[in-house]
Amino acid sequence: MGKARLRSIHVHPVKALRGLAPPEAEVEPWGLAGDRRWMLVDDGGKVVTQRQWPRLASAAAELLPGGGVRLSAPGADPLAVPVPDPGETVTVELFRDKVQVTPAATEAAHAWCGAYLGAPARLVYLDDPATRRPVDPAYARPGETVSFADGYPLLLTTTASLDALNSLIARGEHAAEGPLPMNRFRPNVVIDGTGAWEEDGWSRVTIGEVAFRVAKPSGRCVVTTTDQDSAVRGREPLHTLGRHRRQGGKLLFGQNLVPLSRGTIRTGDPVTVDG
Secondary structure, three states, rough: OOOOOEEEEOOOOOOEEEEEEEOOEEEEEEEEEOOOOEEEEEEOOOEEEOOHHHHHOOOOEEHHHOOEEEEEEOOOEEEOOOOOOOOOOEEEEEEEEEEEEOOOOHHHHHHHHHHHHHOHHHHHHHHEEOOOOOOOOOOOOOEEOOOOOOOOEEEEEEEHHHHHHHHHHHOOOOOHHOOOHHHHHHHHHEEEOOOOOOHHHHHHHEOEEEEEEEEEEOOOOOOHHHHHOOOOOOOOOOHHHHHHEOOOEEEEEEEEEOOOOEEEEEEOOOEOOOO
């Protein structure tokens, strides 16, 4: 590996909505500060994501001081939603997990989300990420927890692997869909200066002052086929990943990370592989 550096940081305040690219971020045990602490659920209490609703790609969430969010979307007036006061929690379903959450305190927040989706929806908040949701025990160490992210505190991708994937797409039957941008994969940290697929062999990595354990490769879903600007779906990258990056029934791109320490990461930070 050459001089690897942190190219960009990505925080998604509301799961499935468009995120932010700040120049720095605080790393907490369960992920980047402010990342995926909010999410939408349907009237049955099940998580709502771009898997079912690609148009969520066109909605955005901006972090407000104190952890609230400002929601915006085409055709909708922006809405500021504060962090709810501590109170009674409700149980929702996030894939296979049942998680205790706090609903947004104002009906306006739920109404805004439902109106944008065109279906009943509620906005909920993860009040205590240190206790509410453990990392998958098959890949976790005792006490590790995660926010509303799919399964792990952070997702790492590399520009070299995206370039390699785009080269494969360019030679395939859906070449017209490429090249794909990195936002298809909704990572938290993007690394420059590595070889293609080099991250497959990592077990521990340090970004700036913060060390991370590499838990497992990231298995990709239909969200990656959704254009994050237009919300239109295609065939790639899953078609090409299925031919070249299939392992154990999963289509792999990126690595899931668990922080080993707290600290602040900044774009341009050096990246070192410790194992």
